[in-house]
Amino acid sequence: MKNYENETKSGMIYGLSAFLLWGLFPIYFKQLYELNFAEIVSHRIIWSVVFLYILLKFGKKLLQTKALFLNKKTAILLFVSGILIALNWSIYIYAVNINKIVDASLGYFINPLLTMLLGVIVLKEKISNAGKIAILIVFIAISIQIYDVGGLPFISIILPLSFAVYSLVRKQIKIPSLEGLFVETTMVAPIALIALSFIGASGDGHFGFSWFGIFITLCGPLTVIPLLLFNSATLRLNLSTIGYMQYISPTMQLLIAIFFYNEQINNAKIISFILIWIALAIVSVSSVYANKKAKI
Template sequence: MIEQNRGLIYALTAYLIWGTFPLLFSLFKGLPAMEVLAHRIAWSAVFVAIIITLTGKWHRIKAALTNKQLILALCCSTTLIAANWGLYIWAAMNERAVEASLGYFIHPLVSVGLGVFFLKESLSTYQKVALLLAIIAVVYKVTSSGALPWISLSLAASFALYGFVRKQTQVDTVTGLMIETTLALPFTLIFWLFTPVNHFGFNLQGGLFILAGILTAIPLLAFAAAARRISLSMIGFLMYLNPTLQLLCAVFILGEPFTHTDLITFSLIWIGLAIFTGGTYWRHRKDRQKLRPSVTSS
């Protein structure tokens, strides 16, 4: 019970931090999004390196670096997560956080689609209904606004693909994040070399750059710790806390518009997610009951 409570605290910590990202990155408004991304990558790498040093786990990094197939997969995941981070930063800085939050609502359903397309997984009835509602929501958004919700779809696709690639790699979260941020460091160095203006300094803005890196690593580490302690159904339920908080921050704190079209689009996604989550929970519970040893009277 103690471990489960700790897992719940770790999960809430991760989702609460992720949920307040619109507020964090809106503070960089007016700066180039690529510069913020460069600092986010660099300071994440520094923070994770400190964690690895304190825990004495550099031997895991050395072992991982000898696996060429693993490094190739992490190069792919690095590209995906860097694209995801960069787009999210741009969206938050340009008052598009509502669209970004929609992407993370869609993300679980995109992950299911990837499983069907790449792993040939079969869909249950509730998954088909949830995916159909998501498709209807996107089509409605396009026909009503006359524009493709490319931010939402790009964030959902990049994060779902990132999760798909990382699921295929046999590496722990800390080691994977250290290698990914290290692989992305050349981008930051090239950016700084060819950018005439650097807004980093020993002031509040410089502190925010460092904070962005730290707050990138902490929720990932907290989520990994939570996943080892609480059930899959609990994680599935809590995952919607992140985009919900992002949406609330965008609308009620940052003052972004939430139109009638947005309401219908989000409502369709929410209904789909309710069906998806409920079906997953029911199926998980049913599977657990099957695994319990039957008790017969003697």
């Protein structure tokens, strides 16, 4: 019993650390304001590959990882997932760069429910009545945003959609996340290198052997470390607990956007956030009730 309590306590620490780091991401990426989003994403990919290689080397997992490259089907799926995660990173960093952290936060609140919807449509997963109501409420929230901006709220929709499809692709591949992340980032690394070559040739590159250059390289560890903490948490906590914790990051980002960077939030966005919080509350309460009922 004591060992279980220790594992749960460790899981909570790992999970909170991961979500707190993700929540603070806007502050880090804001410091790279001199770089455009393409340069930041390219560096994020390259330095993630380097950091992951070091971890796999010390963990003696490079041999198993090499086999993933040689499996044609797995390699193709990981290339697709690599493109999707690079797209997700690009949209997020673009949002931070143009002071749209509130829109990004809204997107991350939508993400779990959008993932649920994709599971129903593509994987034919069953969904509870509470889930159906929650998804309907999210669509109402999105409709309000469409009406408010006079078109599709690009960041708030494409950001969660890209990650939901990414999750769907990765679900098809039964491999550890560390090895998978290394392969998918390695496969899109040539694109990142080409982008950095063009940026450097145009004289707009910002990387160099300086303190700022070292600060840029930190985007690799900062990408990987929260993921490792998250994976450690999922091994020690039940998924419902992880589900509740995942809203820490977008809540932090929303507060940082409003109180730290003075981003404006109009009535339409406030209504959208309230509706999404209601939808999340419905799903959460339903999940707790279902778990209690199952234990009886």
